[in-house]
Amino acid sequence: MRRTTTLSTCLASLLLIGSWAAVGTGSASAAAAPEAAPTSASKAPASNALIDAMRRDFGLTKAGAEARLAAEKKATATEPKAERAAGAAYGGSWFDADSGKLTVAVKDGASAATLAAVRETGASVRTVKYSARQLDAAKARIDKLTAPDGVSNWYVDAESSSVVVGVVGAQRADNDVRAFLAKARAGGSVAVTVEETAAAPETFAAGTVGGDPFYTGNVRCSIGFSVHGGFVTAGHCGGAGQGVSGWDRSYIGNIQGSSFPENDYAWVNVGSGWWTVPVVLGWGTVSDQLVRGSNEAPVGASICRSGSTTHWHCGNVLAKNETVNYSQGAVRQMTKTSVCAEPGDSGGSFISGDQAQGVTSGGWGNCSTGGETWYQPINEILNRYGLTLHTA
Incomplete structure (x- = not known):
């Protein structure tokens, strides 16, 4: 079914970006591991694919990229412990790339014992005006409003202890935008701030083109x-x-569940000789990445994306639990990143180290001039449909 290539490349091509093919009738576990990807026993923080992409997109050395991944892994493990230690005073957290540590926001007035307990987890502490519970309640109130096209998104920002509303710069003076902001600020004690965005977010689906896609109709x-x-x-x-077909238009399976807007996730069953492997494709530009879990990376962590149009790109996690206002309707509980994407990348993998993070939803900009992209977190999708991630 697929054009002639090596076994390791074929196997790696099965998972990502519509690159499924029948290369045999045995299970994925019986085939050779993807070329250049570390084994499950390896102590390497990530495959060469992700290290190379981080060196390119962050301007890091190999040692610098590995050190950052190690620090992010530690921060990811620290985050739930720090949240429990902060209790009701927890105000959110983020990874600080400069210090290599997790910073935890704690509400003013928290006891000395609470502050000490948070520090004992290894996190830095910053006191803030509002708790995460107060900020989330304020965002939930805004979620009930109907946003005009000039409002792109809104989210809780732990670092500023506020709810941030994104507004397309050219439409900031629009009457509907101003009315939305007035309603967002009315009746609430939590600060609502505005940040300008370059453009409105769009989904990254595309019409029929060549490459290694999967198709639903002409999408x-x-x-x-x-x-x-x-x-x-x-x-x-x-x-x-x-029905869903692969890059060669042969039948894969059917969409078993789908939600959009409000959410932006779906899952497809696989049959007809197609099979699954726990790999994110490197597209021949970089080596392929094994998937070993789905531990959630903190805000500030590095993250990379693979998509059928623009392949590998990296950036940072900018915000979580964000509401994105597409023209088709709002999508909630999204994660924002500084990674670029383009049409056809929709649904592709966001991965941090060897941990799955989510599937590409949409954004603004492109990979020539830059932009921002949101993803739907993977664990929410797995929980919604009762699925189990295929890991190495």
């Missing part, structure tokens, strides 16, 4: 992550019951 999208029995992707790529 091309990218595969996110293998799960047992299929793969997950973006909901805007197709509705439940739709």
